[in-house]
Amino acid sequence: MSRVLAIVNQKGGVAKTTTCLSLGASLAEQGRRVLLVDLDPQMNLSVSAGVREPLDEGSIVDWLTRGLKEDGNHRSFMPLNLRPDGLALVSGDPELVALERQLPGMTRYEFGLRDALEDVAADYDYVLIDCSPSLGPLTVMALTAVHHVVIPVTADYLAAWGLVQLITTVEKIRERTNPILDYSLLCVMFDRRNGISHAMLERLRGSFGERLWHTVIGLDTRLREAAAAGEPIVCYAPKSRAAQQYRQLAQEMMAFFENQNGRGIYAATR
Numbered sequence: 456m457s458r459v460l461a462i463v464n465q466k467g468g469v470a471k472t473t474t475c476l477s478l479g480a481s482l483a484e485q486g487r488r489v490l491l492v493d494l495d496p497q498m499n500l501s502v503s504a505g506v507r508e509p510l511d512e513g514s515i516v517d518w519l520t521r522g523l524k525e526d527g528n529h530r531s532f533m534p535l536n537l538r539p540d541g542l543a544l545v546s547g548d549p550e551l552v553a554l555e556r557q558l559p560g561m562t563r564y565e566f567g568l569r570d571a572l573e574d575v576a577a578d579y580d581y582v583l584i585d586c587s588p589s590l591g592p593l594t595v596m597a598l599t600a601v602h603h604v605v606i607p608v609t610a611d612y613l614a615a616w617g618l619v620q621l622i623t624t625v626e627k628i629r630e631r632t633n634p635i636l637d638y639s640l641l642c643v644m645f646d647r648r649n650g651i652s653h654a655m656l657e658r659l660r661g662s663f664g665e666r667l668w669h670t671v672i673g674l675d676t677r678l679r680e681a682a683a684a685g686e687p688i689v690c691y692a693p694k695s696r697a698a699q700q701y702r703q704l705a706q707e708m709m710a711f712f713e714n715q716n717g718r719g720i721y722a723a724t725r
């Protein structure tokens with residue numbers, strides 16, 4: 456069964472893209488087949504994975520809309536293979552900006568990504584979707600296509616404010632287009648030398664309990680270097696603290712998702 460996850464937070468710079476690539480690469484290292492989808496027009500995920508141009512084989516824009524358009528083209532779509540082995544990517548495209556404007560005018564646009572994944576999800580154990588920093592139509596599309604949303608949060612006071620709006624959106628999507636949607640929080644960029652961070656982490660733990668992953672990702676500048684080098688952290692600096700923490704997160708998530716017997720959206724496929 457494939458597990459389909461989106462990494463969402465309407466705030467920018469909270470390690471969504473970093474988490475998507477680092478977690479995906481850690482899962483691939485553990486022998487899982489992983490598909491990453493870059494749903495951000497800024498293409499940060501693709502660039503961090505060393506892919507600077509949209510796919511030649513066809514754009515993500517066509518892939519997302521082919522089920523929505525009457526004349527949709529149905530040729531097969533080939534994600535790019537990356538390092539480590541078992542990691543594949545549907546790269547982003549700046550044209551997603553134009554698509555996002557058109558989406559609300561298309562009937563059942565919310566289901567575009569879910570339809571697109573119907574053909575490919577069975578080939579992967581995990582599909583991770585990197586979202587742009589907004590709760591616009593592309594993010595609604597992502598939330599409709601996934602089993603689970605991972606919300607990266609920093610342990611600072613202001614970060615908590617945006618969470619209310621985000622969780623309200625998740626609840627709306629659950630009522631409207633995706634009844635099985637669940638969510639969790641991941642504490643990122645944690646500064647362990649700062650007392651406020653520890654206090655905020657405790658508050659998050661108090662408010663969200665088991666919805667907050669036990670693994671905490673600390674500050675590590677090697678993540679910036681890895682992104683600039685176009686490589687996942689587990690390849691670029693395999694022994695770094697961040698690589699170890701993302702591996703630990705992968706273990707925690709595998710234990711959680713692979714012990715669940717729930718039938719998800721794409722469960723019938725494998």
Ligand SMILES: Nc1ncnc2c1ncn2[C@@H]1O[C@H](COP(=O)(O)OP(=O)(O)O)[C@@H](O)[C@H]1O
Nearest residue numbers: 467468469470471472473644673674675678679
């Ligand atoms: N744990 C971390 N420690 C230090 N820098 C980080 C960490 N996680 C991410 N970064 C850096 O912070 C910046 C924003 O991260 P990014 O993943 O692009 O956020 P988002 O996708 O939410 O906008 C990037 O330069 C990234 O390399």
Ligand SMILES: [Mg+2]
Nearest residue numbers: 471472495499
């Ligand atoms: Mg990003």
